[in-house]
Amino acid sequence: MNLRHPKLSIALLIYGVILSGCRNPSMRPIPPSLSDHTTNSLQTLSAMDTFVQVDNRDQGTQLGLAAEPRTLKDMAGVERWELTLEDAIGLSLSNSTVLRDLGGTVVRSPAAIQTAFDPAIRETDPRLGVEAALSAFDAQIDAALSSEKIDRRLNNRFVGDVGFLTGQASVWDSGISKRTASGTRFALNHHIDHERDNNPGNQFPGGAWNVWYDAEARQALLQGGGVNFNRIAGPDASPGIYNGITIARIRADVSLAEFEIGLRDFISNVENSYWDLYYSYRDLDAKVRARDAALETWRQIEALNASGRRGGEAEKEAQAREQYFRFEAEAQDSLAGRPLDGTRTSNGSLPGTFRGLPGVLVNEKRLRLIMNEAADPVRLICPIDEPPAAAVVFDWPSATTEALTRRGELRRQRLIVNQSESELIAAKNFLLPQLDVFGRYRVRGFGNSLLDPRSGQPRFDNAYQDLTSGDFAEWQAGLEYTAPVGFRQAHAAVRNAELKLTRERAIMRSQQEEIIYGLSLAIAELDRAQMLKQTNYNRYLAANQQVIAVEAAYEDDRVEFIAVLDARRRLAEAESQHYRSQAEYAVALKNVHFEKGTLLDYDRIASVEGPWPGQGNFRALGNR
Numbered sequence: 001m002n003l004r005h006p007k008l009s010i011a012l013l014i015y016g017v018i019l020s021g022c023r024n025p026s027m028r029p030i031p032p033s034l035s036d037h038t039t040n041s042l043q044t045l046s047a048m049d050t051f052v053q054v055d056n057r058d059q060g061t062q063l064g065l066a067a068e069p070r071t072l073k074d075m076a077g078v079e080r081w082e083l084t085l086e087d088a089i090g091l092s093l094s095n096s097t098v099l100r101d102l103g104g105t106v107v108r109s110p111a112a113i114q115t116a117f118d119p120a121i122r123e124t125d126p127r128l129g130v131e132a133a134l135s136a137f138d139a140q141i142d143a144a145l146s147s148e149k150i151d152r153r154l155n156n157r158f159v160g161d162v163g164f165l166t167g168q169a170s171v172w173d174s175g176i177s178k179r180t181a182s183g184t185r186f187a188l189n190h191h192i193d194h195e196r197d198n199n200p201g202n203q204f205p206g207g208a209w210n211v212w213y214d215a216e217a218r219q220a221l222l223q224g225g226g227v228n229f230n231r232i233a234g235p236d237a238s239p240g241i242y243n244g245i246t247i248a249r250i251r252a253d254v255s256l257a258e259f260e261i262g263l264r265d266f267i268s269n270v271e272n273s274y275w276d277l278y279y280s281y282r283d284l285d286a287k288v289r290a291r292d293a294a295l296e297t298w299r300q301i302e303a304l305n306a307s308g309r310r311g312g313e314a315e316k317e318a319q320a321r322e323q324y325f326r327f328e329a330e331a332q333d334s335l336a337g338r339p340l341d342g343t344r345t346s347n348g349s350l351p352g353t354f355r356g357l358p359g360v361l362v363n364e365k366r367l368r369l370i371m372n373e374a375a376d377p378v379r380l381i382c383p384i385d386e387p388p389a390a391a392v393v394f395d396w397p398s399a400t401t402e403a404l405t406r407r408g409e410l411r412r413q414r415l416i417v418n419q420s421e422s423e424l425i426a427a428k429n430f431l432l433p434q435l436d437v438f439g440r441y442r443v444r445g446f447g448n449s450l451l452d453p454r455s456g457q458p459r460f461d462n463a464y465q466d467l468t469s470g471d472f473a474e475w476q477a478g479l480e481y482t483a484p485v486g487f488r489q490a491h492a493a494v495r496n497a498e499l500k501l502t503r504e505r506a507i508m509r510s511q512q513e514e515i516i517y518g519l520s521l522a523i524a525e526l527d528r529a530q531m532l533k534q535t536n537y538n539r540y541l542a543a544n545q546q547v548i549a550v551e552a553a554y555e556d557d558r559v560e561f562i563a564v565l566d567a568r569r570r571l572a573e574a575e576s577q578h579y580r581s582q583a584e585y586a587v588a589l590k591n592v593h594f595e596k597g598t599l600l601d602y603d604r605i606a607s608v609e610g611p612w613p614g615q616g617n618f619r620a621l622g623n624r
Contacts, residue, residue, distance in 0.1 A: 069375065070361060072336050081379040085274050088371060088383075089603055092270045095372035099266040102273065102344035102370060114262025122255035133248035136179065136234050143174040150197055167197025167207075179235050183225045187216045192450065192463075204448045209463040211450065214442035214474075222432040233426040239493035242426050250419045257412035263607065264408060264599050265345045266370075271590050271603075272343035272352045273367040275583045278383040279356050280363045282579035284334040287358075290572035291327035297564070298324045316561045323565045327572065337362030343587065349525075350518055351594035354587040356580045387586035391530050394523055399596055403519050404512060406597030413508040420501040427497040430490035433483030444472035519595040522588070529588040533581040536574070543567070543574035 070078075097116040100106045106113045126132050150167040175189035191214075196207030219225065224235070234244040298320040304312025337359010345352045357363070364381050368374070404410060445467025452462040460466055484490075550567040553559040593602040600606070 218438040261408040277363040279583040286575035287331040294324040334358040351591040424497040427493040529585040540578040543571040
């Protein structure tokens with residue numbers, strides 16, 4: 001039987017290249033007693049290793065020029081891209097304006113996805129944004145100019161030429177008004193008009209000018225009055241429709257809280273994908289070592305079979321061959337993987353429950369997707385960070401306090417409760433009748449001309465000179481009262497606001513309970529993962545010692561050959577579980593920070609304002 005089939009050699013080269021490039025022995029917690037056994041038997045291929053050290057670089061997504069997906073049949077010329085978790089997070093933040101997840105939300109429900117533009121969009125909303133609410137208090141300038149021709153018949157024989165009236169009239173009105181935070185409206189108006197007609201009783205046959213200035217103030221005493229109401233509801237509000245500065249600012253803060261929640265979920269998914277890829281490499285490492293050992297055993301049995309010596313019986317050769325192809329299939333599956341749902345947010349727990357699915361190529365694509373890195377026909381991402389080794393213990397009272405204080409969901413809900421409380425205050429204001437006090441003062445001028453700079457002219461020579469004399473001044477003051485009978489709409493608005501406030505408070509209470517529940521699960525899972533990590537490490541030691549002992553017993557003819565194969569299978573499973581528990585512990589530690597609301601601090605990430613107000617940019621500040 002020819003064991004050096006070309007396809008077999010290619011497979012060996014592929015696995016040797018991958019593993020020799022992505023393994024980091026100096027960082028792997030392998031017991032000293034296992035160092036000889038775990039040496040990769042394919043290190044003889046190191047001369048053919050094509051890996052080179054490549055600096056991290058931001059490629060972005062090249063749509064339309066995406067590389068053809070790498071498959072098991074095309075693994076030649078692969079280069080290693082050694083990537084730390086910090087670099088993965090930094091590249092993800094610098095490449096991404098869309099905070100995508102790993103569940104396809106950006107395609108399935110694009111409106112539900114968070115982006116770096118969302119806070120700015122909410123801030124600059126021309127209807128509901130903060131600037132839109134402030135614009136209600138901007139000064140308003142009004143101006144109007146009109147001119148008309150007069151040509152009519154009057155039922156009066158003393159007017160015009162036997163009752164015919166002809167002439168021309170022009171009017172110019174201008175003014176400026178301003179609304180204050182207390183609801184007071186101030187206005188200053190200017191009026192000019194000129195009329196010329198054929199009325200025989202006119203003092204000035206060429207026409208006369210009228211000009212006046214008036215100042216007006218109006219203040220709501222009951223409904224619509226007060227700084228608090230106008231800040232909540234805005235001027236000219238109606239029951240149930242509130243868009244004051246306070247409400248607009250709360251909406252903007254809610255948008256910022258939602259953005260931070262999306263950023264936290266995004267970072268969690270980056271870490272989930274990183275540790276998924278880490279485990280897939282280590283699982284492939286274990287599978288290849290087991291396959292290489294099975295291949296060596298098969299060769300030895302085949303050699304004994306070919307020479308007719310004892311130990312080379314046909315059933316033993318078949319068992320060794322089956323063991324080899326079994327590990328070969330597992331190694332192939334561990335390298336390629338299948339497109340199953342990996343570790344991501346809300347897949348059993350909100351921060352993500354570790355799935356540990358094999359598949360270097362699949363998990364590498366998933367990490368590239370969340371990093372927004374284009375597919376690369378040459379470089380293959382290789383995680384080089386190791387999971388934390390030290391046991392971390394959290395103080396329960398401090399952890400619960402942090403969770404109830406810092407979770408983005410609770411901060412968002414508190415803002416919504418504050419908005420509902422403010423809307424209830426505004427709704428109660430509409431139970432009051434509308435009572436406005438107003439005052440107006442006007443100064444008039446009249447003249448043959450509008451403005452004549454010459455002095456010493458008779459009175460009423462020009463209108464502005466007459467206006468400055470102050471001879472014609474008028475004033476007006478009064479109260480206006482309006483009230484609907486029964487206040488039906490106002491009572492409905494108050495009841496609706498009370499129900500909404502009760503609902504939001506009940507939701508916040510339920511959120512607090514669920515967050516404490518999630519935190520307790522995360523801390524319990526961290527403890528389980530830490531204990532399981534130690535247990536699987538001991539299992540790994542025992543499985544290795546079992547292989548050594550069984551092989552020695554087989555050499556002494558004290559056990560059957562099947563026991564050797566079974567021991568090696570157990571060693572491969574124990575090694576894979578050892579690395580799985582390490583990745584589980586890393587994800588569990590991240591999940592505790594997620595549940596406490598401190599994940600961004602844990603990864604040292606801060607958001608800063610972008611080029612325009614409200615646009616979120618990201619910055620990774622350094623190692624944890």
